[in-house]
Amino acid sequence: MKKFALTLVALIILSSIPFLGVAEISGDEPLVFETPFMITNAGQGPGGKMGRLLIKQAKALELDKDFFYVDVPYEDDVTEKPYSCIVIVIGSTDKGLGATGITIDEEIDRVNRVMAAAKEAEVPVVAVLLEKDKRSDIPTNANERCIDAVCPGSAMMIVIKDGNQDGRFDKLKEEYDIPLVLIDSAMDFGELSKTMFNKK
C-alpha cells in the first residue's frame, strides 16, 4: 500500500513537470510579422515606452532598425516607413492628459485617425495592454475608450492576464474574431516580441 502511494506521488510529480515552468504566454498562437514595425501608445500613458523598453531588454530587436518608437503618431506617420505592423500599447495617463492640456476626446480622435490610416494602408495593428486598470468597469474611463478605439480594428491583441479579469478582451476576441494572446506579466512582452518578429 505504501509502495503504491509512493508510486502515485511520484507519478503526480512527474506528470506535473511540463507545467512547472508554467507558460507565461497563453491563449491564441501569436501572429508573426516582419520587421520593421512601429511601436506607439494610445492614451498618452507610458505604455509605448514600456513596450519599447521591454523589447530592448529582450535584446533580439534593434531600435531604429527593426522597430521604431513614435511617441505621438498621426495619419502620415503610418506610411512614413514600410512598417509590417503597428504595435499600439493602450494606457491612458493618470498624470499627464490634464496636465498637458490634451483632452481624452482629442486623444481618441487622434487614435481613430491613425487606425483609419492603418486600415487604408493595410498595415495591421497589434493592440497591447501591459497595465491593468482598476476602473475597467467604467465605460467612460479613458483606458476603456482607448481599448474601444484600438482593439476592434486590430489584427491581434496581447493582454496582461490581470487586465482581462472581467473577460473584456475575451468578448472582443469573440465579437471581432481577433486572436488574443495572454501574458502573465508585462515582463513577458519582451520575450513574446521575439516570437512575434521571428527573432527566437
Add this chain to the structure above:
Amino acid sequence: MSEKLNNNITVKLICFIIAAILAIVAGIQFYDHRTYKETVVVSDSFTEKKMLSDYVPSLKNTMADTPVFFFDSGVEGGTVLYLGGTHPYEPAASLSAFVMMENINVEKGRVIIIPQANRSATTLGMLGNAYPQYYHVDTEWGSVKYKIGDRWAHPLDSWPDPFTYRHYPSGLQLTYQDLRNVNRCYPGREDGAPIERVCYAIMEIIRNEKVDLAIDSHEAAVMYPVVETYVAHERALDIAMMAAMNLSATKFYMKCEASPTNLRGLSHREWGDFSDTLAILMETPQPFTDWIVGPMTEELQTIGADEFLGTAMEHGLTYVEYDKNVGCPMKLRVGRHLSGAAEAIDWTNASFPEKEVVVNWPSYEELMEHDCGYFLHDPAKADTDKIFEI
C-alpha cells in the same frame, strides 16, 4: 437694572473662563505637537549627520531646518537620496525613512536620508481637519509615538501667505498655501520664503553630493488616480518602468507615470531638470487622505479600514483594490516604499553599473510578516551616538 448688569457680567465672565480653559487646553496640545521630537536609532552604516542649514545657512535655527543622515560604505559607487516627510500628513513616507535608517546596511556607494523634508509641517495638523496629532507603533519594548503632520509648513514659520503663489522660476501661478509645500517649491531659491529655501537646500544636496538617484516618498488617497505609482522624470523613466513592471510581477502592483513637463515645482520634474540626478517619486495608498472617509481616528491612519471607502470600491470609484475589512495598514505602506526604493536602486544599478549602490533594508515581505515595530530599536539599549531626536 443693576441686577441685570451683574448677570451679564457673570455670563461674560463664565464665557471668558470657558474660552480661556479651551484655549489653554488647545494651547498645550499645539505646543506639544510643535515641540515633540521623534526618536531614531541609526544603524551601524551611519557615518554623518548634517543639517539643511549646512547647505543654506539662512535656515539655521529655524523650524524648517532638518537633519540629513549619511550612510556611506566607504566603497566607491553611486549615491542615493531618499526623502520622507515631504508631506507629513502622509506618515508612511517618514516611517519608511526611519525603518530604513534603523536597519540600513550599505556595502557599496552611499545613501543619504532626509526623514522629515518639511520639518515645519510636522509641527501641526491640517487646519480644518480634526485628526489625531500622533499615531503609535507597537514594539516588543513598548509603544513608539510619531507625529501626523500637515501637507504645508506651519503658518507661524512662513507668514504671511501671498494672495497667489507664483512659482520660481517658471512664474506658474499656484494656490497661495503651496508656497509652504515642499513638493511645489523646487528648485527653490536661496533667498526665498522658508520652504523655497528648504527646496533650494535639497537641490544643493543633490548637486553637491552628486546624487545619482533621488527618491521622494509620498502617500495618496485610494480615490486619487496617481496611487500605487512611480512618477519619474524622463531620464529615470526606464528605471521606474522596469521597477514597476517587476514589482507588479513579483511583489505588489505598481504602475508608472511620466512626469508632465508643465507641472512645475514638483520633485520628479525639478530635481531632474535642475540637476543630473534620476528623479523618482513614489506613492502608496493611504485612506486617511481620502475625502469621503468616516471618523479620522488613529486607526484610520494606521490600519485604514473604512466602510465608506469600501462602498466606493463596490462602485468602482477607487484606484486600488480596497478591502474595507483590511484597509491599507501601515506595514503594507512602509513595506511598499522600502521595496519600491530597493527595486528602483536595483534597476539603476543594472542600467548604470558605474553608479552602483549595494544596500539592503527590510523588504515588503518582511514588513508584512513582522510589522513596523519589529524593525525599530530600543533607544534605552542603543549607543547614545546612534540615537537622534528629530
